[in-house]
Amino acid sequence: MSATEQEPxxxxxxxxxxxxxAVRAGRPLRPARWPGGARAAVALSFDSDHETIPLRNDETQPGKLSQGEYGSRTGVPRILRLLRDRSIPATFFMPAVSGLLHPEEVRAYVEDGHExxxxxWIHERNMQLAGADERExxxxxADTLETLSGKRPVGIRTPSWDFSDNTLAISRELGLLYDSSLMADDEPYEIxxxxxxxxxxxxxVEWIRDDAPYFTMDRYTSSRPYTPPRGVLSLWRDEFDLALEEGGLFQLTMHPHVVGHRSRFAVLRELIDHMGQFDLWYATHEQLAEYVKRECGL
Structure with missing residues (x-):
């Protein structure tokens, strides 16, 4: 019996x-101080999946696709207005197919100074792909987003945080600055x-700091929004408050088609208003990665 045929x-x-x-957390990359003497760093991110999740699942019915369309049509404008009003930069992780479906959205991100x-490509499941297919x-x-945004992407978040045995080698071949798919720490680290x-x-990242597990609804599966929105606010506020106490990083992952709905958006707005009471450094993931790499001598 070969090793692959053996039970663990x-x-x-x-x-x-x-x-x-194979892929492990290395040296911690927590700087001695944040820019301007800020008490903590905040990195807000949005995964602009839109129609790609049903498309990835070969679900082409109008109802499923309309749930994704909401993200671009309603969620993104609402989010961009809030970020603009609070002068907060963010990172938008975007499947290339989403970008091709909504090129004006990519331009709006760039115009507002976001990453x-x-x-x-289409929110594919990397762990189900051959290495050559994942690489292609x-x-x-990367080529598509560079064409749409005018800048080569420097970071990656794998779809569904689906990090395969080949993902790191592909990311290194691309020369990427950072990844945001793994969960070995609260603070940045070297891979x-x-x-x-x-x-x-x-x-x-962490599922605790992601809106989808709390708010996703699928009537054909057991996926249900069991946690009230205000309960999620309490969770995220506690995550932020301890990051502030430790002088570390608060990173949050959201989706326009999820957090963009009114009752969920109210939670995000209230969280941002809570954070606004403190001296913080708000950064894109690119800015954060560049800073910790420089300050920690990586």
């Missing part, structure tokens, strides 16, 4: 250590590739 309890030590050590970053789609997405320092920054 049958693996020898070299096998399980090899799996664990446009990689989020796959990622490079194609290790089989123990080798990569010079690539990880800006970690």
């Amino acid at each position: 309890w049958q693996w020898d030590e070299a096998t399980w250590r090899g799996h664990v050590g 446009v970053a990689l989020h796959g 789609l990622t490079f194609r997405a 290790l590739d089989h123990g080798e320092p990569t010079g690539m920054v990880e800006i970690p």
Whole structure:
């Protein structure tokens, strides 16, 4: 029986250590101080998936697609107005197909000073793809976003945080500055590739700091919004408050077709108003990665 045919309890030590050590958190990248002496850093991000999730799932019915269309038609303008009013930069991770469907949206991000970053081609599931296919789609997405935004993306968030055995090698080949798909810390860190320092920054995410698990509704599955919006506000405020206490990073992942709805948007607005009481550094993920890399001598 080969190692791939064995049950995990049958693996020898070299096998399980090899799996664990393939992609690992390296040196912490928490600077001694934030720009301007800010008490903490805040990195807001939005995954502009729109119609790509139903398309990825081969769901082409108008009803499913309209849920995604809401994100671009209503959610994004609402979000951009709030960010503009509060003078907050953000990062928009965008599947290339979303960008092709809504090129005017990409231009609006750029015009308002936000970052446009990689989020796959059509929100594909990387862990179900052959390495060559994942590579081709990622490079194609980078080329497409560069054409649409006028700038080559420097960061990636894998669709659904689906980080395959090939993702890191592809990201390194692209020469990316950072990834934002892994979960080994609250603070930025350097990614290790089989123990080798990569010079690539990880800006970690977590399902706790993501709107989709709390608010997604699918009548054909068990996916239901069990947590009231104000309950999510309490969770996120606690996450921020402790980041502030520790002088660290508060990173948040949202989706225009989710948080853009009125009762959910009210939560985001109230959270931003709460954070506005403190001296903070608001940064795009690119700005954050560049700063911690420079300040920590990476």
